[in-house]
Amino acid sequence: MAHAYSKAVELAAPKTSLTPCILDDDHSQLDLLSAVMDDMGYEAITTSDPEEALGLVRTGRCRLVLADVNMPGMNGYEFLDRALRSDPGIHVIVMTGEYTLESALDAIRRGATDFLPKPIDRVRLKRTLDEVATIYDQRKRVRALEEQLLKDLEFHGIVGKSPVMLEVFDFARKVARHYTNVLLVGSTGTGKELVARAIHNISPVSQQKLAICNCSAMVDTLLESQLFGHVRGSFTGATDTRPGLFEYANNGTVFLDEIGETSLPMQAKLLRVIQNREIQRVGSPEVRQVNVRLIAATNRDLRAEVLAGRFREDLFYRLSSIQIRVPSLTERLEDIPLLVHYFLKKYNDVYGKNISGLTRRAQTVLLQHAWPGNVRELENVIATAAITATGDFIDLADLPEHLQHRGPRRADGDDWRPLSLDEVRKVHIQRVLELCQGNRLRAAQILGIGRTSLYRYLKRDGHEMRARERTGGAAA
Numbered sequence: 001m002a003h004a005y006s007k008a009v010e011l012a013a014p015k016t017s018l019t020p021c022i023l024d025d026d027h028s029q030l031d032l033l034s035a036v037m038d039d040m041g042y043e044a045i046t047t048s049d050p051e052e053a054l055g056l057v058r059t060g061r062c063r064l065v066l067a068d069v070n071m072p073g074m075n076g077y078e079f080l081d082r083a084l085r086s087d088p089g090i091h092v093i094v095m096t097g098e099y100t101l102e103s104a105l106d107a108i109r110r111g112a113t114d115f116l117p118k119p120i121d122r123v124r125l126k127r128t129l130d131e132v133a134t135i136y137d138q139r140k141r142v143r144a145l146e147e148q149l150l151k152d153l154e155f156h157g158i159v160g161k162s163p164v165m166l167e168v169f170d171f172a173r174k175v176a177r178h179y180t181n182v183l184l185v186g187s188t189g190t191g192k193e194l195v196a197r198a199i200h201n202i203s204p205v206s207q208q209k210l211a212i213c214n215c216s217a218m219v220d221t222l223l224e225s226q227l228f229g230h231v232r233g234s235f236t237g238a239t240d241t242r243p244g245l246f247e248y249a250n251n252g253t254v255f256l257d258e259i260g261e262t263s264l265p266m267q268a269k270l271l272r273v274i275q276n277r278e279i280q281r282v283g284s285p286e287v288r289q290v291n292v293r294l295i296a297a298t299n300r301d302l303r304a305e306v307l308a309g310r311f312r313e314d315l316f317y318r319l320s321s322i323q324i325r326v327p328s329l330t331e332r333l334e335d336i337p338l339l340v341h342y343f344l345k346k347y348n349d350v351y352g353k354n355i356s357g358l359t360r361r362a363q364t365v366l367l368q369h370a371w372p373g374n375v376r377e378l379e380n381v382i383a384t385a386a387i388t389a390t391g392d393f394i395d396l397a398d399l400p401e402h403l404q405h406r407g408p409r410r411a412d413g414d415d416w417r418p419l420s421l422d423e424v425r426k427v428h429i430q431r432v433l434e435l436c437q438g439n440r441l442r443a444a445q446i447l448g449i450g451r452t453s454l455y456r457y458l459k460r461d462g463h464e465m466r467a468r469e470r471t472g473g474a475a476a
């Protein structure tokens with residue numbers, strides 16, 4: 001191995017975190033090449049097992065493989081194909097003792113970064129390694145810039161760079177200054193509560209209190225006492241007199257989540273708060289004055305609810321003079337990489353991990369999923385994957401089963417069977433329940449039905465036991 005190759009060149013080798021892997025069935029070659037690479041400033045992992053090398057690629061432990069062509073078990077070309085399938089960004093340099101121009105071109109066509117004859121020409125190897133290292137370091141710098149960008153693209157804890165989200169931020173900023181009621185419309189998990197908090201935080205009353213109430217989580221009597229307060233003895237269990245959230249957050253903001261789930265009598269009471277700024281504690285004749293900004297949220301089409309007679313028209317108009325629609329995640333796919341980055345950072349901290357990203361194929365799967373649970377579902381996926389991932393990268397196997405097996409085609413395309421509508425409902429409800437990890441309240445929200453209807457279906461379809469086992473009793 002000859003060579004116009006000097007120590008000075010070696011010393012100029014860039015310091016990089018690119019970890020090469022040398023794959024060869026010949027152990028003496030492994031030792032030799034690893035010593036050569038070491039001289040060049042690259043600390044390599046060596047193996048004679050192609051499966052082990054594939055594992056390193058899959059988990060992102062190495063970003064470049066120098067692979068021999070003739071190996072028992074799996075030849076270099078097959079290795080190249082499989083490595084690229086795992087991670088299309090991987091660099092594979094194929095090396096062989098039987099070099100022909102044709103085989104070299106063939107390897108490049110198949111996606112190899114370079115094709116080197118044996119014995120390896122050190123100068124050429126170094127040039128290739130340095131080129132790859134430069135690209136790799138450039139990508140790392142881009143990632144660091146993205147990190148900076150992430151800080152700039154965060155609006156009070158809400159991450160987004162898509163035009164539709166920037167519009168939401170812009171509008172929220174404008175309306176926050178004026179003390180008017182706001183209606184937030186959007187599917188479950190899109191970030192309505194975050195937007196409500198942001199509006200409060202940048203409003204002139206940010207120093208005052210923000211009270212949050214989920215209107216669908218309680219029966220009417222409890223909701224009434226929660227919002228308006230009660231006097232001692234007004235109902236069984238009312239052992240003391242308490243102010244409600246409207247009094248607590250007087251001069252501040254009250255966020256009413258799932259307002260579409262409230263009953264007509266409750267809606268009448270809310271209208272009174274808006275129109276007359278008056279409340280009465282449960283069991284008290286005394287009328288009290290309150291001054292609050294109402295931010296309400298719903299995942300229902302309130303106009304349709306009005307037409308169906310389930311929502312008061314006057315309350316709807318009072319609430320909806322300023323309406324912000326928070327788009328579903330599939331309407332802003334370009335936010336997914338940013339959100340993934342943000343959640344990875346968050347869960348790396350929580351679980352003491354150091355995961356750098358997702359493999360290409362895992363990224364592809366995320367971009368093709370339908371995300372019925374929107375950003376909340378994405379956050380859950382990343383949180384769970386951060387726990388299970390053992391390598392530096394989250395791979396397919398770390399994603400939930402139903403994501404792994406769903407191809408780019410529509411959900412029911414492949415396993416379509418001629419089911420009755422009752423069966424379709426049963427299967428669909430089961431899937432949604434699994435998505436919500438058994439949380440029936442959330443499942444009912446996604447399904448767009450009331451909790452009572454969901455219970456009725458669960459009972460009728462014989463889901464009950466299974467669903468209850470999953471909820472661990474937490475969802476009722």
Ligand SMILES: Nc1ncnc2c1ncn2[C@@H]1O[C@H](COP(=O)(O)OP(=O)(O)OP(=O)(O)O)[C@@H](O)[C@H]1O
Pocket residue numbers: 157158159160186187188189190191192193194195257299339342375376379445
């Ligand atoms: N743009 C975003 N950036 C960062 N985190 C987000 C974003 N959107 C949502 N999340 C996170 O997703 C989860 C759900 O968000 P949030 O509770 O605001 O949704 P929601 O629209 O109120 O849902 P629901 O209708 O079910 O009440 C939260 O953990 C929130 O922190």
Ligand SMILES: [Mg+2]
Pocket residue numbers: 192193257297
């Ligand atoms: Mg909410």
